[in-house]
Amino acid sequence: MSDAKVTVTGPGTGSRERMLARIRAAVADAPEAPEPARDYLDTHTADSGVVDLLAENLADYRALVHRTDGAGLPALVGRLLTERGARTVLVPPGLPAPWLAAVPDAVARIEDDPRATAGELDTVDSVVTGCALAIAETGTLVLDGSPDQGRRRITLIPDHHICVVRVPDQVVASVPRAMPRIVPTRALTWISGPSATSDIELDRVEGVHGPRTLEVILVTE
């Protein structure tokens, strides 16, 4: 690795030292900057309202939101896949088996395989995952690559993503409350509504690249 670095950066890698020296000279006379004040709010929401707020904000960003309990979950997943006309569903390695217990045989399950090419993933209709966390105030799902969520790409290439959120355990009110519960060094994807663009005369169009349909199941256990 270090060989490669020297080759591409050029002889001596003098820029590193030069940039650092220039920075030190530039701020030599600058006043000391204090530790930032953090007197902003930790949350803007009462704890009792977080699940409803999550549902509301997800829907506001055009995710389709469903609610059920543990017993109703398998049937709901099966129904959503059927209604969608999915012939294949992608399954991350650690997805709890009961979640897919009622998926009809007509929908083929494809285990995610790290060797699968992007082209192969592109032929899959739907994907079902869990999540690490959901943030109510922003309507955000946080995925961290845990076994029930899989690699970042599997929630990107298929056109239909069903994400299961355990409520209220996995719901936090706000971004400041989410940060300590997320492991920063994992491969993270935050999802707030389906892919969207407003590049053409600011008309919002769903899904230029990511899944055009995002369905979120809030499941009480």
Add this chain to the structure above:
Amino acid sequence: MSGTYLGMPAFPVAAKEAVGNETLRGNLRHATHTIRDKRARAVAELADWDLLREAGKQIKDRTLRHLDRYLLQLEESVTAAGGVVHWAADAEEANRIVADLVKATGEREVVKVKSMATQEIGLNEALAAEGIAAYETDLAELIVQLGEDRPSHILVPAIHRNRGEIREIFRDRMGEWGRAAPDGLSDTPAELAEAARLHLREKFLRAKVGVSGANFMVAETGTLVVVESEGNGRMCLTLPETLISVVGIEKVVPSWRDLEVFLQTLPRSSTAERMNPYTSMWTGTHDSDGPRNFHLVLLDNGRTDTLADEVGRQALRCIRCSACLNVCPVYERAGGHAYGSVYPGPIGAILSPQLRGTRSEIDASLPYASSLCGACYEVCPVAIDIPEVLVHLRERVADQGGKGHRLEKAMMKAAGWVLDHPGVLAAGERAASRTRALHPSKPPGAGAWTDARELPELPPEPFRDWWKKNRGNDRKDSGT
């Protein structure tokens, strides 16, 4: 040469052309007003906005004060996580590093996620000169690239194109770059987006090398952050085997926790959303998830010069939200291209002359591309006092050769704003009496600006009142 805007006319000339372009003005007006109004609502949802803004400012100031320390910490964390860090003093060096990295993979094409840093250094052109094709994958950037055009807005780079023009560009040009547009393509946004989806997916699925920028880099953990809406960013960041990120040194933040401030203020200031649809965060490389090789190129290219200027260094706090563009009456008239830089609008007017120096005519004219109304400062989520820096830079330009007076008058004439709207001007002056020097019958010389150093202390509220009150008149005046 950064930005490849050689031969670009100075702001007054470019602005004059733009003001005469009715399509451009119509598009821009629609865009800036829509985003601006939505933004105000999104911001109003957070009762602690002012505290978040202050925290963002302080975090950035502290980062800049100890930038050497945080960059070294970042280098250590990224390296420990399996990435390779490169330091690039200028555009040429950054381009050389990226070109060599791409060549080392044996590939001849790269997919790119929209990045102002790579536009700033002219990376696509530099790669093309080495026989490497760089494909922009953001829908707007695709429109700009296919149209052989330049972006005109930080956030919605193709806002100067309307749907009819976009259909023409897709129909005529897509086939030359890859998958052609479908027959009978209409100009509905949904159909145009679908054509782009198919065209670009072909490229994503075969891409071996991705190039990106980053919105933030966390020193403590080595985490890079890209916020986006479309998912093309996620494609470029996770599908290729090799990922090269070119990032300005000012994008570092000390701690993971600092993100909680910017992830609240950036989306609301930028697209007026509570959160942007996708945020990707990666730390070095991850087992069987995403690229196996990750390279981070830390870019200076004038940033350390900017840092050395005690008034101007605050421009390095910018998180590129584009809120200042959308409230700027001069930007609305002149359009992004008139600024002759990848950084348009109020932030461009203070950033470009600092990054590039004020020697060229365009850069010397930029500090005058403003009415100093103060709206940009008011909306800035990191409280950059843009008017203060503008005045400071005008002094610098005046000191170097006394062009200021001429540029001043030319700018005001060309932007067609003040002279067309004496009533607006008068109301503006009442709201901000210290800008009296702006009156067209009495254009100030450079000296007047020096006297007005304390000028940026405009009362923000009166401006807003004034602006709201005058929207109606303005529409009538400009709807030609």
